[in-house]
Amino acid sequence: MHRLATLGFSISVGVSAVALTSGCQPSTTVARTVGPAEPAQRAAVSFVHCVEQDGGGCVTRDPLHVSWDAFALLNWLGAGSPTSILLGLRREVEHHSDRLAVQDRLVSVAARYREPLRGAECKPESATPLTELLPRVVARVQARMQSLGLWRPDFEELVASLAGEATAGLDGGWLVHMTCYGDPYELWLATAKRDERQVVVGILSSLPAYLGGEPLSDDFVEGRIRARSSGSSVNIGVVREGAVDSRWMPFSIEEL
Amino acid sequence: MFTPTLLLASFLLATTVTDGDGELQRGLPAAPSITDLIRAQATPEVLQGFETVLLTQVNAIFGSENLPVANGGPVEPGVYVTVSPQQLLVFDSKISDMQGGLVPPGPVSRECKSGCKAALWSAFRQVWLRALDEAHSLGLEVPARVLFAAEASVPAKTLIELAYAAAETRPGDPPGFALLVNGSNSGLRSRGFYLLPPGGIRVSPGDNVLALRVSLGAGESFVVSAAHPRFAPQVEGSGWKLLAAELAKVKKRYPNKVAVIIDVGDDATVGDVVMVMVAAQKHFPSTVLTAGLPVKWG
Numbered sequence: 001m002h003r004l005a006t007l008g009f010s011i012s013v014g015v016s017a018v019a020l021t022s023g024c025q026p027s028t029t030v031a032r033t034v035g036p037a038e039p040a041q042r043a044a045v046s047f048v049h050c051v052e053q054d055g056g057g058c059v060t061r062d063p064l065h066v067s068w069d070a071f072a073l074l075n076w077l078g079a080g081s082p083t084s085i086l087l088g089l090r091r092e093v094e095h096h097s098d099r100l101a102v103q104d105r106l107v108s109v110a111a112r113y114r115e116p117l118r119g120a121e122c123k124p125e126s127a128t129p130l131t132e133l134l135p136r137v138v139a140r141v142q143a144r145m146q147s148l149g150l151w152r153p154d155f156e157e158l159v160a161s162l163a164g165e166a167t168a169g170l171d172g173g174w175l176v177h178m179t180c181y182g183d184p185y186e187l188w189l190a191t192a193k194r195d196e197r198q199v200v201v202g203i204l205s206s207l208p209a210y211l212g213g214e215p216l217s218d219d220f221v222e223g224r225i226r227a228r229s230s231g232s233s234v235n236i237g238v239v240r241e242g243a244v245d246s247r248w249m250p251f252s253i254e255e256l
Numbered sequence: 257m258f259t260p261t262l263l264l265a266s267f268l269l270a271t272t273v274t275d276g277d278g279e280l281q282r283g284l285p286a287a288p289s290i291t292d293l294i295r296a297q298a299t300p301e302v303l304q305g306f307e308t309v310l311l312t313q314v315n316a317i318f319g320s321e322n323l324p325v326a327n328g329g330p331v332e333p334g335v336y337v338t339v340s341p342q343q344l345l346v347f348d349s350k351i352s353d354m355q356g357g358l359v360p361p362g363p364v365s366r367e368c369k370s371g372c373k374a375a376l377w378s379a380f381r382q383v384w385l386r387a388l389d390e391a392h393s394l395g396l397e398v399p400a401r402v403l404f405a406a407e408a409s410v411p412a413k414t415l416i417e418l419a420y421a422a423a424e425t426r427p428g429d430p431p432g433f434a435l436l437v438n439g440s441n442s443g444l445r446s447r448g449f450y451l452l453p454p455g456g457i458r459v460s461p462g463d464n465v466l467a468l469r470v471s472l473g474a475g476e477s478f479v480v481s482a483a484h485p486r487f488a489p490q491v492e493g494s495g496w497k498l499l500a501a502e503l504a505k506v507k508k509r510y511p512n513k514v515a516v517i518i519d520v521g522d523d524a525t526v527g528d529v530v531m532v533m534v535a536a537q538k539h540f541p542s543t544v545l546t547a548g549l550p551v552k553w554g
Contacts, residue, residue, distance in 0.1 A: 080390060081335070081347050081386065081387065081390060082309050082347055082348060083303075083306065083333050083334065083335065083336070083347070083399060084387075084390045084394060084396055086303050086304070086305045086306055086309070086333065087303065087333065087396055088390075088394045088395075088396055091394070091395075092394065105393075109393070112392075144348070147312070147313075147316070147348060148309050148312060148313070148348060149308045149309055149311070149312030150305060150308070150309065205389055206386075206389070215382060216382070216385075218378050218381070221378070221381050221382060221385050222381070224385055224388075225381065225384065225385050225388065225427055228385075228388045228389070228392060228427075229388070229427045229428070244457065245453050245457060247429050247430055247453070248423075248430055248450060248451055248452065248453040249450050249451075249452070249453070249457075249515075249544060250450070251450075251514075251515065251542055253459075253463050253465060254464065254512055255512070255513060255514045255515050255542060256459075256465050256466065256467055256513065256515045
């Protein structure tokens with residue numbers, strides 16, 4: 001099981017020396033120590049607040065983005081649809097090699113989250129060290145590609161290379177789980193350690209089951225689909241004209 | 257250490273082969289290479305590796321020799337659904353156990369006009385949401401095709417229930433449908449089909465619609481009828497060769513018609529549906545599937 005660092009402060013209670021002499025009141029002090037995930041969670045909260053205001057403007061150039069992109073690419077191989085993997089692998093690997101493109105994608109993702117995050121009141125729930133997740137991602141990719149019939153030595157080298165990049169930049173980073181009252185309902189912000197500070201380097205909209213993610217409730221699924229379908233530039237239509245039924249039976253009525 | 261880009265240039269894919277006896281080879285070849293993927297993605301109508309992925313899964317779940325055997329067209333990429341008498345998968349994720357090829361009983365979804373079960377509705381909505389997310393993040397299109405790899409013995413009404421569930425849950429318009437078949441030496445092939453709209457359709461006399469229908473019963477029994485009131489008498493029979501002969505007679509009277517509605521009833525299997533497709537393919541190559549929905553005249 002992976003370790004989850006719960007929200008909030010670890011609280012340690014220390015009892016000061018108690019004076020037994022009469023006239024002195026015993027005093028108790030509460031020392032609040034910062035849990036290991038706290039800096040990452042604070043960074044995530046700050047980033048979300050920034051995105052609400054400035055969208056993609058919150059993303060600063062950082063070589064650590066490439067490390068997260070390697071992690072995200074592996075996660076996609078472990079959880080994405082096989083069809084999209086076959087369709088998009090080439091472009092995604094090429095994209096990964098372009099640092100500016102990697103950064104641009106994070107900028108566009110942050111820009112897309114700007115409106116939904118306003119009023120969504122997202123708050124951190126838990127955080128998991130990325131170093132704990134990465135081996136599971138790699139193992140998942142290997143097992144999955146084998147079951148899909150796509151695993152080959154060169155694929156193995158590709159995965160090892162990506163894992164190496166992820167390890168190099170994400171040691172000390174966390175995946176912070178945030179829950180929200182509205183769309184996006186849940187999101188996961190990845191942080192990395194830079195100059196002893198936690199900085200956000202990536203965003204996931206869902207966590208696959210093999211990493212402990214739970215399926216969204218039906219209401220959340222509907223909310224997300226509504227949000228993604230309205231004003232979307234994604235091509236989801238199937239154009240069929242002059243048909244018996246333009247949606248279901250797209251052939252000429254004379255043929256029926 | 258190789259860079260991912262260099263590795264991409266060396267990644268290769270293998271082809272699908274058959275053993276010459278109509279059974280697609282079980283022991284799949286080495287996986288596709290990245291070079292083939294590059295080539296394939298430059299010609300998107302053929303997605304290299306897709307057949308390998310499909311065959312690997314079919315062989316793992318029920319064996320490609322248990323697909324309906326027929327000729328067909330090329331396999332084009334899309335969402336793929338695998339159905340055996342025991343389980344149901346979308347892509348490589350198990351959605352549900354099956355009970356003798358039937359979706360387990362459960363409440364009907366209020367949103368599903370075709371009356372599909374709530375469990376199917378939820379599962380397919382999740383699938384389409386992930387497809388939307390991938391389309392947004394990767395710049396891909398949401399798949400416009402759903403392929404069904406169904407063991408031949410699976411009840412045909414299951415195929416229809418799944419197809420409606422997949423279609424009604426898709427944001428935007430329903431997708432196209434294809435049924436995967438074992439093309440023997442041709443490898444994995446597909447047969448396209450349509451569904452009657454939920455609730456059926458009504459046609460006016462002025463549309464000059466025939467709406468030829470083959471209703472299936474137990475075994476190879478069939479009834480040929482049509483929505484047009486002057487189509488008479490309806491023909492009953494048994495056996496796919498007889499069906500092909502009867503359809504040839506119908507074609508002589510209605511040469512402009514190319515579509516046949518296959519009403520699967522309770523007893524027909526996916527294999528039976530494919531046999532009807534084969535019997536009709538020469539004269540009525542467009543197939544519309546239904547489980548009892550009407551084409552109303554007038």
